[in-house]
Amino acid sequence: MTAEIFHPATYTRAVPYDRFVELRRTTPVCWIEEPAVGAWPAGPGYWGVFAHADVKRVLRDPDTFSSHLGGTQIRDPETSGDLDFVRAMMLNQDPPAQARLRRIVAAAFTPRAIRRLEEMIADRARVLVDAVLPAGHADFVEVAADLPVWTLARVMGVPDQDRRLLYDWANRVIGYQDTDYAGLSTADAEALSPLGRAALAERPASMTRPDGRPLNPRSRVGLADMYAYAHGLATAAAATDPAAATDPVATDGSATTDGSADADRDTGIVGRLLAEGLTDAEFENMFFLFAVAGNETLRNGIPGALLTLLQHPDQLESLRRDPETLLGPAVDELLRYWPPVMQFRRTATRDVTLGGRDLRAGDKVVVYHASANRDETVFPDPDRFDITRSPNDHVSFGFGPHYCLGAHLAKTQMRAMLGQVLTRMPHVRPAGDPVRLTSNFQNGLKHLPIRWD
Numbered sequence: 253m254t255a256e257i258f259h260p261a262t263y264t265r266a267v268p269y270d271r272f273v274e275l276r277r278t279t280p281v282c283w284i285e286e287p288a289v290g291a292w293p294a295g296p297g298y299w300g301v302f303a304h305a306d307v308k309r310v311l312r313d314p315d316t317f318s319s320h321l322g323g324t325q326i327r328d329p330e331t332s333g334d335l336d337f338v339r340a341m342m343l344n345q346d347p348p349a350q351a352r353l354r355r356i357v358a359a360a361f362t363p364r365a366i367r368r369l370e371e372m373i374a375d376r377a378r379v380l381v382d383a384v385l386p387a388g389h390a391d392f393v394e395v396a397a398d399l400p401v402w403t404l405a406r407v408m409g410v411p412d413q414d415r416r417l418l419y420d421w422a423n424r425v426i427g428y429q430d431t432d433y434a435g436l437s438t439a440d441a442e443a444l445s446p447l448g449r450a451a452l453a454e455r456p457a458s459m460t461r462p463d464g465r466p467l468n469p470r471s472r473v474g475l476a477d478m479y480a481y482a483h484g485l486a487t488a489a490a491a492t493d494p495a496a497a498t499d500p501v502a503t504d505g506s507a508t509t510d511g512s513a514d515a516d517r518d519t520g521i522v523g524r525l526l527a528e529g530l531t532d533a534e535f536e537n538m539f540f541l542f543a544v545a546g547n548e549t550l551r552n553g554i555p556g557a558l559l560t561l562l563q564h565p566d567q568l569e570s571l572r573r574d575p576e577t578l579l580g581p582a583v584d585e586l587l588r589y590w591p592p593v594m595q596f597r598r599t600a601t602r603d604v605t606l607g608g609r610d611l612r613a614g615d616k617v618v619v620y621h622a623s624a625n626r627d628e629t630v631f632p633d634p635d636r637f638d639i640t641r642s643p644n645d646h647v648s649f650g651f652g653p654h655y656c657l658g659a660h661l662a663k664t665q666m667r668a669m670l671g672q673v674l675t676r677m678p679h680v681r682p683a684g685d686p687v688r689l690t691s692n693f694q695n696g697l698k699h700l701p702i703r704w705d
């Protein structure tokens with residue numbers, strides 16, 4: 253029975269690490285069935301890749317394992333039009349086309365560029381914790397959820413008051429396998445900018461089609477409001493002077509922590525994209541990529557990290573004693589142990605042998621970061637959570653040409669939020685059972701009740 257590896261419901265309970273151990277030992281490249289899930293039809297099946305070395309081999313060789321041929325999600329785009337559309341996203345391209353798009357935005361994500369945002373992110377984490385501190389308890393998923401969207405709004409050049417839209421779009425796309433998230437709308441029209449309100453009016457009235465089939469959230473029609481917003485924002489940015497268009501501080505009218513308007517100048521992605529003259533489809537897809545990639549991953553990754561620490565009180569205590577030294581390596585170990593993204597897909601461009609199996613051109617190939625991170629040939633005692641683990645060659649941010657562009661930004665946010673918990677929530681402990689997201693893609697938490705003294 254390999255279908256359980258695919259089935260989203262498996263992950264509602266837990267990541268199937270025991271099955272991964274077995275598969276790495278017996279069939280490290282294994283054919284996985286893809287049955288129908290609810291109203292979603294069955295797929296043809298795919299090769300699951302579970303060993304660290306094979307995962308890296310696939311990810312470093314886009315000529316053989318393409319992101320472009322069939323996209324990077326297990327589920328095939330529904331129509332050739334949907335496929336063409338997602339292919340305009342750099343995530344779903346291969347070098348050299350992907351490299352061209354990546355170069356346009358890369359400068360906004362270098363360690364140096366991210367260091368300039370560090371203080372602002374730390375301040376925001378402090379504000380979020382301040383808001384719940386007197387209560388002595390909270391759902392940590394809600395506490396953490398605002399930091400990624402708030403940060404992203406600044407990096408992208410989205411007005412602050414519209415950031416809830418980013419949250420809703422990411423839920424729609426990533427959470428479609430979970431009935432709690434699929435069509436969720438949390439944005440309050442009153443709180444939105446006129447641009448945000450106009451977009452809300454374009455929102456699909458229902459995520460179910462008249463014949464009962466679910467609307468594909470990764471399609472133009474499934475995200476009509478997001479694209480309307482992206483274009484509205486572009487028009488507004490182009491109407492301002494070019495410097496303002498590349499400056500999210502000027503765009504949203506708020507001040508940075510040091511009060512200077514240029515502290516994070518040249519991080520406004522929308523401005524950058526405009527200056528480079530992307531096609532409409534490229535622009536829309538880049539907006540989509542950042543809205544989702546920089547958001548849902550951390551909304552799951554930050555609570556996942558705290559849950560991991562709560563489950564390992566000795567490690568939590570060591571970290572609390574010396575966060576200065578240990579928080580950096582701890583964040584990498586947390587990402588290894590709780591990979592927010594569990595898998596990504598490629599498509600074989602030619603017949604090829606991998607892990608002793610003969611793959612045919614056109615086969616789907618899905619690498620499991622969650623399994624590679626526990627590969628006993630790379631990580632001694634892989635199920636032991638050790639915040640001092642070194643080296644730590646985890647693949648939670650991927651590998652090769654698509655290595656996560658937001659890795660530094662992600663780690664900065666994780667350090668900021670966990671730093672607040674460690675220093676300001678004494679004796680933090682669980683206050684109820686965590687609730688997992690139903691998804692075979694994101695290792696997600698919907699609720700993490702905690703208390704502190």
Ligand code: HEM
Binds near residue numbers: 354542593596655657
């Ligand atoms: C802990 C949080 C995060 C995790 C675990 C994560 C994971 C990943 C992974 C595994 C990939 C590779 C996809 C592939 O191989 O096809 C990726 C790509 C990407 N990530 Fe992240 N990500 C995180 C946060 C972020 C953030 C905060 C941003 C931006 C604000 C971001 C932006 C991107 C982009 C733009 C790509 C595509 C890069 C390309 O196609 O060249 N990610 N991410």
